[in-house]
Amino acid sequence: MRPLPEHLFVYGTLRRGMDSPMRTRMERDTTVVGPATLRGQLYDAGWHPALVLDDAAESLVHGELVHLPHDKHRRRRLLSELDHYEGVLHGPAEHLSLFHRVIADALYEGVLHATWVYVYARDASRFTAIPDGTWRRA
DSSP states (O other): OOOOOSEEEEOSTTSTTOOOHHHHHHHHHOEEEEEEEEEEEEEEOSSSEEEEEOTTOSOEEEEEEEEOOSSHHHHHHHHHHHHHHHTOOOGGGGGGOSEEEEEEEEEETTEEEEEEEEEEOSOOTTSEEOTTSOOOOO
16 A cells, blocks of 8 residues: 655636635745646646546646645644635535545656646536646636
């Protein structure tokens, strides 16, 4: 079993320059490593993007690789806050989640890094695909 990731891949409201309270919160405990990509399709869901992972996809999603806190307790607390922000539910209500936090490989400077990423937990086909894989807030 591989160790839990020390990184988070962000591609929407959690990226640098986004005006969100959680982005501001992340600045206290994380370090942006740099631009990264992963395979999948990004959709415009209005005030936020929706990511569907697909390792076989030719399309890339562009975002940032973020290093999480080294301290396990701070990391766990931050991930819990992020889960709440992203609408991740646990237990019997899990099927009602807006996003799920999963492990995926993101490419940064030619090297794959295991990373946490929030993927859309519902049917994204009703949204418009973002062909270039970069979400921009309208």
